[in-house]
Amino acid sequence: MSILTNIQTNSFLGDRLTDCQVENNLKKIKKKILQGHSTYFYSLYENDIPNDEIEKIGSALLREKIYKNKYFSNKLIYQEDVFIELFGNFIKQSVFFETKAPFHFLKSSYVEKTKKKILSSTNFYVKNNKFITETYNGKSNNKFIQERFNYGLNESLFCDFWASHSKRKINDQNKFLDIDHQYGSIDEACVEITNLKTIKNSKDKEITLVVKKFGEDREDVHFIMNNHEILLQMNVPGFVMKLEDNPEHIDTYKELLN
Numbered sequence: 001m002s003i004l005t006n007i008q009t010n011s012f013l014g015d016r017l018t019d020c021q022v023e024n025n026l027k028k029i030k031k032k033i034l035q036g037h038s039t040y041f042y043s044l045y046e047n048d049i050p051n052d053e054i055e056k057i058g059s060a061l062l063r064e065k066i067y068k069n070k071y072f073s074n075k076l077i078y079q080e081d082v083f084i085e086l087f088g089n090f091i092k093q094s095v096f097f098e099t100k101a102p103f104h105f106l107k108s109s110y111v112e113k114t115k116k117k118i119l120s121s122t123n124f125y126v127k128n129n130k131f132i133t134e135t136y137n138g139k140s141n142n143k144f145i146q147e148r149f150n151y152g153l154n155e156s157l158f159c160d161f162w163a164s165h166s167k168r169k170i171n172d173q174n175k176f177l178d179i180d181h182q183y184g185s186i187d188e189a190c191v192e193i194t195n196l197k198t199i200k201n202s203k204d205k206e207i208t209l210v211v212k213k214f215g216e217d218r219e220d221v222h223f224i225m226n227n228h229e230i231l232l233q234m235n236v237p238g239f240v241m242k243l244e245d246n247p248e249h250i251d252t253y254k255e256l257l258n
Contacts, residue, residue, distance in 0.1 A: 015174060016154040017161060019101045025157055026078065026099055028229070029064050039063040040230065040243060044086060047240040058086035060241055062231070066099060072106055075099075078153065086239075089114055093181045095156075103153035110181040124184035133184030144184070151177055151186050159191060163207055164225060170196050178211075195222070203227035 017025070032038055044058035061083040069077040076099045084091040090113050096106040107125040111118060123134045126148060133144040155177040162174055170193055178189045195208035208222040222235040234241045 015158060015162065015176070017158050019103070019154070021161065022101075022103050022153045022157060025153075025161070026066065029078070030066055032228075033064065033066060037228075037230070038065065042241045043244050044084070045240045045242070047235055047238070057239065058084060060084045069096070072096065072098075077106070089119070095179065095181065097153045097156065099153075102150075105151045105153075105156070105179070108179060108181045108184065110184075112182075120182075122182060122184040124179075124181070131186075135184060149186075151179070159189075163191065163193065163209060164205065164229065168193055168196055168207075170194065194220075199224070204232060 029038070040062045042060040042062070043056050044060055045054050046057055061081070063081040063083075065077075065079040065081070067077060067079070068074045069079070078097045078099050080095050082091070082093040091111070093108075093110045095108045098104045098106060105126065107123070109124075110120075110122040112120045117138075118136065119138050121136045123132075125132050129148050131146045131148050133146075135142045135144075156179065159174075159176045159178070162168070162176070173190065173192045175188060175190050177186055179186050190212045192210045193207065194210055195206065197206050198204070199206055204224055204226050206222075206224050208220060210218050210220055212218045219237060220235075223231060224233040225231055230243070232243045
């Protein structure tokens with residue numbers, strides 16, 4: 001049974017935030033933006049070699065914005081950007097949502113490139129009540145169309161909200177909808193808490209999740225967040241991402257920051 005069929009028949013077991021919870025999350029984001037805490041810089045390191053041999057392999061930037069966007073008829077939009085430089089390649093990913101109920105998903109874009117050429121790109125958006133996926137693999141363009149179903153900030157913000165909730169316990173499980181920016185799709189995923197603790201002498205919270213998507217191997221995601229819900233560190237297969245207080249090479253991100 002496809003994910004679309006699951007949702008239409010109400011057999012999808014995942015949860016979602018209420019409109020009130022989304023509005024509260026947006027208020028927190030607006031507050032962070034006003035305080036100048038909407039853009040975060042990270043260094044990337046390999047995580048499968050001894051600590052004394054660790055070398056920086058790349059950089060990353062995460063940014064949130066709430067603003068009126070001309071492309072979307074001057075609607076007030078929530079935008080989340082990720083920019084990664086890794087082994088000389090660059091990845092830029094952006095996603096856009098409405099900030100008024102029902103908080104619809106509007107568009108996602110993904111580009112992987114070198115300094116000389118685009119290696120792949122994906123645009124995933126809504127048009128005429130359809131989900132449209134346009135991909136480029138370095139050689140040819142492809143386009144896919146599917147029926148639209150409900151997906152917005154209520155679903156997008158749910159997993160982080162659920163995982164970091166004060167009532168979470170080890171072995172807690174849930175399902176959620178996850179957007180795949182690289183392939184232009186929305187997938188059902190299962191999540192389980194396998195480690196949960198507060199770090200001594202701080203209010204930082206350490207959480208390990210197991211995420212499993214249909215047809216894919218499980219992925220262990222370990223992250224540390226402070227009491228302001230700012231990501232301090234994240235371990236995923238292949239690398240570790242650590243927050244930088246004084247980022248180097250900020251010029252790398254000028255294109256994104258403009």
